Amino acid sequence: MPNATVHLVRHGEVFNPEGVLYGRLPEFHLSDRGVAMAVVVAEHFREMADSGVVFGYLAASPLSRAQETAQPSASALGLNIETDPRLIEAENQFEGLKVSSSELLKPRYWRYFRNPLRPSWGEPYQEQLNRMRLAVEAARVIAVERAGDGAHAILVSHQLPIWVTHLSLQGRRLFHDPRRRECSLASVTSIEFEQQRVRSVRYSEPAAALLPGAASTPGA
Template identity: 80%
Template sequence: MSQATVHLLRHGEVFNPDGVLYGRLPEFHLSDRGVAMAVRLAEHFRALADDGATMAYLAASPLTRAQETAQPSATALGLDLNTDERLIEAQNHFEGLKVSASELLKPKYWRYFRNPFLPSWGEPYREQVARMRLAIDAARLEALERGGDGAQAILVSHQLPIWVTHLSLQKRQLFHDPRARECTLASLTTINFEGSEVTGVRYSEPAAALLPGAASTPGA
């Protein structure tokens, strides 16, 4: 059976001086540090290619921060940058708010907390996993068609969709403490396949040197 690898890349740091939960809002661009993170990831993937990896397919969420994170890798690898709507950030009823305990305790938001296991404040976890798995499987097949056995794909997405997909692949419960997510800015969640079967999931932080001092809005 053919082997393939799909890398789930979280976008880099976003310029967000007001600290809002930007969710699917348009025109949230990478900060200078976020651009540096994107360049560091491009260098990482270029090094893999130089070592013999076949980097065959690249796609990103349609949101600005994901597209800007993907562009340096597209340039470094000579790949077209495809857009996949299935990689988009999770929908969230608190989008646009500067989230704080005092804000969330307002009665107008209470209805969104009726079922935290779903979660009721946004797109259900299982729906996020379902669309991400469709994107992952499509990328795997596209990479194999373009690059043959052993080909690799890169998908640029967002923290929550990546993390719940990671949990699902490890057959863990999807409900979790957001503070415990192993999915920092510009991190990689790498999925190995043999045929259509997942044979391994690993996590890495190629841009770790740029993380100290970086801003990361919870849920973004």
């Protein structure tokens, strides 16, 4: 039995009719489909609780879409939502733009592509990973302190910070093709710990039935 499990949840679909890269911009809320995704994730966790899993901690990024995704789980599990700024979306120089290849080829953006390995257009992958690791470790410790050995924690965050964390835990390089991220809307990446050692990383999509037709514009 793991000493603790931390679940990294990506937020649900965002209402974004203009298809802009919303990044850390405020007031981007869940769509109706996104709310339904959040409810499905909450049911997933409630079923786990009904089977004997004890949840001791729930935190979310300060952005609206993460807070709204966390709300049904908080209600289902009787937990408060704690806001952790370390879970926020990656900073991106292109937020607010409707990103396309023709737009990005404009000369005024060329300076942002000088180092794609870092990447130079936004928050470095390593910095994202560093803050996410701190958030995950804090969640592990707090969950066990509050709910005992074997406790679970839920952290609602965003695709890119979750994915670089997943890559690191698998010993893979952080630079990657964004089209190949295994972190769909309302997905759950579960990290099992034995004390401070990661025993396994599992990925699931409780809201898979709602993914067809969902907006695919990433946050960063």
